[in-house]
Amino acid sequence: MMLQQINAEALLSVSDLTVHRGPAKILDRVSLSLAKGETLALVGESGAGKSTIATALMQLLDGAEIEGTADLQGAGDLLSLRKREMVKLRGQRLSMIFQDAGAALNPAYTVGRQLITTLRRNLGLSRSAARSRAIELFTQVGINDAEARLSAFPHQLSGGMQQRVMVAIALACNPDLLLADEPTSALDVTIQAQIIRLILQLTRERGASCIFVLHDLALASQSCDRIVVLYAGQVVESGPSEEVLKRHRHPYTRQLESCVLEIGRKDLQAPEGTVPSHDQMPAGCRFATRCPRALDRCAREAPPLTPADPARSDARDHLFACWNPE
């Protein structure tokens, strides 16, 4: 009921996205929605399926079976679009910044050529129009001396500069939805701050929405309206950033928060255990093997996503899945 209400105004609404690789269920009925202009952070254990969600939306996931739907306003279900339509959409409304910029850029071509090709193919610009647009984009993402930099090869640019080139390419076609998979994990914090500000500023100016994959919860709180916490392929908690981080209900969210290292902290207690392998996944709550609050029923019965506090309007879409919440 409530989920549907939100879906009605959503730019993107993913429902029951399930991904199998052979017998392994990599994603299990993941649902999330994103309003126009909103930014959302996907956080959670490595291997939880964050990149899988992003690549599934782009139809770039190979060797996997995909179920569920992902409706992008005005375009229909991203998961069932035909390849040709998807390629067109990727040029016009949807783009992604990959986890590894160095690998995503083609080492054989200058960065200018890669950007200009994208612009010509997707926006149908003439060579000279694409070139001046490329210079404009480079300048916007803070690359000085843009014209000269167009003729640089990726390896001649530092990691931060390569990442800015990726941002420029991703924003080239004014996307409505930008997927940014750990866009700054490899960068120092000053450049990280600069790039996140840049992505937010450029997407806000265009009224675009953004899904970030992030590990840094503090950075998520600074940059995203909403947070979705994933564990072993399932959404375990989601909602407005303040709700999820300040009034979390799920024990796994607490575990994540307890591991945040602020400068000067020395008393870190690492959580026990690891995510079970896919052939040993509990039928019920997937966190049951490690959860300090587990009850008998937890391993048998999967807890449904429930509203955290239906009475409070600002907590409206704060959801968690747990039988014994905090």
Next chain:
Amino acid sequence: MMLDTATTRTAPSRTAPIFELIEVEKVFQVRPPGRRFTREKVGLRALDGVRLSVEKGASLALVGESGSGKSTLLRMVAGLDAPSGGRALYHGRPIREVRAEGPGFARDVAMVYQDARGSLDPRMTVGALIAEPLRHFGIVPKAQEETRVGELLERVGLPADAAKRYPSGLSGGQVRRVAIARALASEPSVLVADEAVSGLDVSTQAQLLTLLRKLQQEMGITLVFITHDLGVASYLCEQIAIMYLGRIVETGPTDAVLNAPAHPYAAALRGAAPRFFEPIPEPLPGEIPSPLDLPKGCRFSTRCPMAQDDCRTRDPQLGTLGAGRAVACLHPLAPSDT
């Protein structure tokens, strides 16, 4: 005059260092930018006048700007690259020379690479990848190999069935753990790690960090650790060295430096570290200069909020600041400035 800090150096300062870098320089020959077809090469100075010593049992964090030379420095310490100038010593002898003598150095100094996935042969299973150093260095008899692989997997928090999988079937974080397990396999006394925990979720990161800290404190492993996360540096490493454009610009006890940075770039880094629900701070003005075209005078002068006229003509060298600290700045910040 400067700081009164509670943090002390745990590394005994009178013992001979394990590693010593003296005025180290590394110049890469590269094509001039934008000149694709030329044979002409120009020198890119990735490290310039770096002095550093690492004592036994020390833990040193290398942090700094992307492209400042951290990986280059680490590769030199691991003996993978030779300096173009200056001297890089291991127990008083050139690292490259020691490394060429036999497997002893490679066993003793293990490295975790920045590109964990690229460092693992995709055709080998995880089990075989971890068994390789066990066999190469003769760590355990063949019959015990499988058990030891299992122990190492558990230590880094991978499920036992990971041994049968290939790197391509693992997530980024899982690959990182494999790389760490492989480095620990040779039972090294020095671990040099290039962003070994970046890109990991915080609970996995916590497990690896507590493991590394235990190895460090209980077994006295010496650690040289590149990270962008100042919280990680502060948790794991007693000492920190902050780099900018091929130079170490500030060094000292980690918390003392981070609580009251003396170099304006160190202060900018400290200020940019994410903080819950605070607005993301304004970035430093200007662009990082190209290492092919270094600014005159102080190399931070094009972006430094504290720059004065002399900064554009004089090139500051790393000078001591008391309490085990050193800074390369003509006008270092006083503790009250930050």
